[in-house]
Amino acid sequence: MSEHEYAGFWVRVGAAIIDSILLLIVISPLMTAIYGIQYWTSQSYFLGFWDVVLNYLLPAVAIIIFWIYRSATPGKMMLKLSIVDAKTGGQPSKGQYIGRYLAYYVSAIPLFLGLIWVGIDKKKQGWHDMLAGTLVVKNKQSIAAHSAPEEQ
Secondary structure, three states: OOEEEEEOOHHHHHHHHHHHHHHHHHHHHHHHHOHHHHHOOOOOOOOOOOHHHHHHHHHHHHHHHHHHHOOHHHHHHHHEEEEEOOOOOOOOOOOHHHHHHHHHHHOOOOHHHHHHHHHOOOOOOOOOOHOOOOEEEEEEHHHHHHHHOOOO
């Protein structure tokens, strides 16, 4: 795995922010169309079937599909990051991706300590990465672009 450069905490935060904004752009108009403007002012945590589908199931399915087909979410792709198997450096299995997504909850529940761990760990792994056996790395193209000038 020495040929890979690990993606650190702040670049991963940036990717998560990009992904969150993209999800907000897709989901917000749908929620407003279904529940009306009162969706945004309601004191209720649960407004119905579509609330669960659009806010929890759709993002989970979309993220896992992006991981399976692109080894990254749109935010990670924009920042030239990929998820790889920690042992081989290759593409993780579908089971690893699903486990990684579920392990986000393990990482988040204790005051987000498992996510903050990315900034502490020498391989920049959060608990979700450790549990799933994955790493987030900078793509080779982005490393090559920074390490050697292009020949003209």
